[in-house]
Amino acid sequence: MTTGTTAIGNSAASRDKAHFLHPYTNLKVHETTGPLxxxxxxxxxxxxxxxxxxxxxxxxxxxxxxxxxNERLVEAAARQMRKLPTYHVFGHKSHDPGIDLAEALIARAPVPMSKVFFANSGSEANDTAIKLIWYYNNALGRPEKKKILSRNKAYHGVTVATASLTGLPNNHRDFDLPIARILHADCPHHYRFAEAGESEEAFATRLAESLEAFILAEGPDTIAAMFAEPIMGAGGVIVPPATYFQKIQPVLKKYDILLVADEVICGFMRTGNYWGTQTFGMQPDILTCAKALSSGYLPISAVMVSEAVYQACVVESEKIGTFGHGYTYSAHPVSAAVALETLAIYDEQDxxxxxxxxxxxxxxxxxxxxxxxxxxxxxxxxxxxxxxxxxxxxxxxxxxxxxxxxxxxxxxxxxxxxxxxxxxxxxxxxxxxxxxxxxxxxxxxxxxxxxxxxxxxxxx
Structure with missing residues (x-):
């Protein structure tokens, strides 16, 4: 067996190569090397x-x-599997794990939030946020205010819409992406994009000025929101320059542009605070999270929305007769139970x-x-x-x-x-x-x- 790879004759490796299509993998190379x-x-x-x-x-x-x-997470899943192994939350149905988890997240939110919508991955959470933003602006009678800003080197997922938000070329190439109404602003990587001798603070000022110029060129009445990771994870762990969020947020507020904090990687203490939002002084209108929400043990993600966004959803759902969005596994009771136990461990074990x-x-x-x-x-x-x-x-x-x-x-x-x-x-x-x-x-x-x-x- 060669170091770091599994021998070609291994049965699991052979079966993998025969039938398994792997994400983020050079598929041709995989046919030869096989998996670990x-x-x-x-x-x-x-x-x-x-x-x-x-x-x-x-x-x-x-x-x-x-x-x-972690045995507590295993046991939390087993207990819930025995009690209510699955159920949906469509059409006025609910269950205790989903209710309790929504309450727990709102209580831990870094800024005041009103409601929680559950999905199954960071991609789904961010895709949901895009739809909510469009829904919100339709409720406010602003059908043209639909463009969404992301940033070069950002990562927000791999659905058609969130892969468009993602600012990495290999997520666009030959997938016919990005879709319309998704725009990419400057990447805040000081090491790569600052001018010679430019301090972090001066770089942040220039980025804020560039963002405002970009918004004005597109038309402020056409731009609905901006997505931002506190730290840009899959783009290379890019830490924002000092004062960056303090300078771009007033620009967004000036033109009534929502801020979505993508906390899929940074949330739940990764940056030394409960939320990356707190570490970098963000004030989001919508917050998405996943991954460490359940310590990765089961798929679950969440979208927290402000009262203003929620009330717009109420208006539209009343007009239409339903809030026509959701996933079969939204707030899946077993995933929710494991997430609740995860949050409890975070608290109890400091x-x-x-x-x-x-x-x-x-x-x-x-x-x-x-x-x-x-x-x-x-x-x-x-x-x-x-x-x-x-x-x-x-x-x-x-x-x-x-x-x-x-x-x-x-x-x-x-x-x-x-x-x-x-x-x-x-x-x-x-x-x-x-x-x-x-x-x-x-x-x-x-x-x-x-x-x-x-x-x-x-x-x-």
């Missing part, structure tokens, strides 16, 4: 079918806050306090890598971070072809027992929130081994 078969997990670790241990440095795609073996105690160690080890010969920038907040690989540190020149270096180092991480994620030539880390200081050290030790091993390969 992950069989079990414990704490911050997962184990493949040969028994090899990996630190799951991305928490299974930014999700698994409480680790891979997970936020733990994050705040461990995050400085994480950030120190991350930023120490800025001295490595392959690293151009390190960036992060709380227990999320990334490093960007460059061919020349002085000029910030990327490796060619773009993405090659990131893929190579990511593969070496896996060989050294660390699962990370390469996004182009940025390598992201987002471990389970329960990670200990010792495990943070082990994670970065494995990352450093991978970086060191990549030097002769990439610098030749």
């Amino acid at each position: 078969i992950v069989e079990r997990g414990k704490g911050v670790y997962v184990y493949d079918d040969s028994g090899k241990e990996y630190i799951e440095g991305l928490a299974s795609l930014w999700c698994v806050s409480l680790g891979f073996d 997970v936020l306090g733990h994050v705040r105690s461990v995050a400085p160690v994480f950030q120190r080890r991350l930023h120490a890598l800025s001295d490595h010969p392959l690293v151009g920038e390190t960036r992060g907040t709380g227990l999320i971070g990334a490093l960007e690989l460059v061919a020349d540190k002085a000029t910030k020149l990327p490796f060619e072809p773009v993405g090659m270096a990131g893929a190579r180092v990511n593969g070496l991480c896996q060989e050294n027992g660390l699962i990370s994620r390469a996004m182009g030539d940025s390598l992201a880390l987002c471990p389970p929130l329960i990670i200990t200081e010792a495990e943070v050290g082990a994670m970065f030790d494995r990352l450093e081994k991978a970086l060191d091993a990549a030097v002769p390969v990439l610098k030749g």
